[in-house]
Amino acid sequence: MIRTILGIESSCDDTAAAVVRQTPDGTTILSSVVHGQGALHAAFGGVVPEIAARAHAEKVDVCVEQALLQAHVALRDCDAIAVTAGPGLIGGVLSGVMCAKGLAAATGLPLIGVNHLAGHALTPVLTDGVAFPYLMLLVSGGHCQFLIVHDADRFQRIGGTIDDAPGEAFDKTARLLGLPQPGGPAVEQAAAHGDPKRFALPRPLLDRADCDMSFSGLKTALLRARDGAMGPDQTLTQADQADLAAGFQAAMTDVLRIKTARALDLYLALDPAAPVLAVAGGVAANAPIRTALAGLCEERGVRFTAPPLALCTDNAAMIAHAAFHRLARGDVDDMTLSARPRWPL
Ligand code: KG4
Ligand code: ZN
Numbered sequence: 001m002i003r004t005i006l007g008i009e010s011s012c013d014d015t016a017a018a019v020v021r022q023t024p025d026g027t028t029i030l031s032s033v034v035h036g037q038g039a040l041h042a043a044f045g046g047v048v049p050e051i052a053a054r055a056h057a058e059k060v061d062v063c064v065e066q067a068l069l070q071a072h073v074a075l076r077d078c079d080a081i082a083v084t085a086g087p088g089l090i091g092g093v094l095s096g097v098m099c100a101k102g103l104a105a106a107t108g109l110p111l112i113g114v115n116h117l118a119g120h121a122l123t124p125v126l127t128d129g130v131a132f133p134y135l136m137l138l139v140s141g142g143h144c145q146f147l148i149v150h151d152a153d154r155f156q157r158i159g160g161t162i163d164d165a166p167g168e169a170f171d172k173t174a175r176l177l178g179l180p181q182p183g184g185p186a187v188e189q190a191a192a193h194g195d196p197k198r199f200a201l202p203r204p205l206l207d208r209a210d211c212d213m214s215f216s217g218l219k220t221a222l223l224r225a226r227d228g229a230m231g232p233d234q235t236l237t238q239a240d241q242a243d244l245a246a247g248f249q250a251a252m253t254d255v256l257r258i259k260t261a262r263a264l265d266l267y268l269a270l271d272p273a274a275p276v277l278a279v280a281g282g283v284a285a286n287a288p289i290r291t292a293l294a295g296l297c298e299e300r301g302v303r304f305t306a307p308p309l310a311l312c313t314d315n316a317a318m319i320a321h322a323a324f325h326r327l328a329r330g331d332v333d334d335m336t337l338s339a340r341p342r343w344p345l
Helices: 038-044 049-071 090-107 116-128 166-177 183-191 216-229 238-268 287-300 317-328
Strands: 003-009 014-023 026-036 080-086 111-115 134-139 144-151 154-160 276-280 303-305
Touching: 003 049, 003 090, 003 317, 014 049, 014 317, 026 049, 026 317, 038 049, 049 090, 080 090, 080 116, 080 317, 090 111, 111 116, 111 317, 116 134, 116 144, 116 154, 116 276, 116 303, 116 317, 134 238, 144 238, 154 238, 166 183, 166 216, 166 238, 183 238, 183 287, 216 238, 238 276, 238 287, 276 287, 287 303
Parallel strands: 003 080, 080 111, 134 276, 276 303
Antiparallel strands: 003 014, 014 026, 134 144, 144 154
16 A cells, blocks of 8 residues: 655744655655744744744745655645644644645545654654664653653653753753854854863752653753853853863763663563664754763663654654554544644653
């Protein structure tokens, strides 16, 4: 059976559309278009929901048109329309859902509302053919959780952040140190020249034997360390900036590595035939964090995998991909599909 799904994503600051095809030989991304809004939000130091919603509403049709064109697929030749129905910034999610409903109403194609987190969590199946059950660490600007993915629609959350997401902490750190946004790459770059031991920053919640994490205290500690390091003219030297960035990144890496080791304990107790740890989300691009997690997996005899960066960060191919099992069993939505700002897996 050959099936083709048009996917739409607009839950944060990327407007995206993609066409994905499934055949008995496998799943292929025919096109994946992403319009980032970084430039629109840059001056504000973070995503402004109203600006994001307007930009999604303006760009979503264009993305769909480009995705179909690039895939050489006509809308009427698709088998379903999949759209992120949450969780996310409600104005953006609504833009995508309204667009998808319009297209479904005009063509009579089935409509499938997808959970954005399921899209991320199932990406290793799309990119690496990973078999269930696998352990997923989702670390992005908005999310941080450990999931045991038992099946395409059975996700067991075994821990996560109780406050900030790691990407958010990287972005706030960059702001505190006067580095540009997005903060992750800027902090990683600055940290490469720094001494991670000069500032003793906390590793929160390591005294708890669970897989939960907290990063807001780390940010506050960094603020204090920065203020202590500042000269009388309230400026930081480049060396201070590098040492603070390195100290922060080392603390973040330690917390993620140690909590991942605990999550692996829970996962390996299931005795999976071919154990896998998959990471996804923008923070998975961080080289020291990746190296630490890959090293841990090697010690534990677990395969480590990370999707290519373009599929780690927000995209619509993961949304289309996450809809195939629903389409196969006829589990589709109708015009009452609503946008959900919160939607735990
Ligand atoms: O997954 P993503 O593109 O968007 C969502 O949050 O859904 O993740 C973006 C986050 C930003 O906070 C960014 O600073 C962070 O990922 N990030 C990084 C790196 N590249 C991006 N964090 C640490 N190191 C990096 N190299
Ligand atoms: Zn995301």
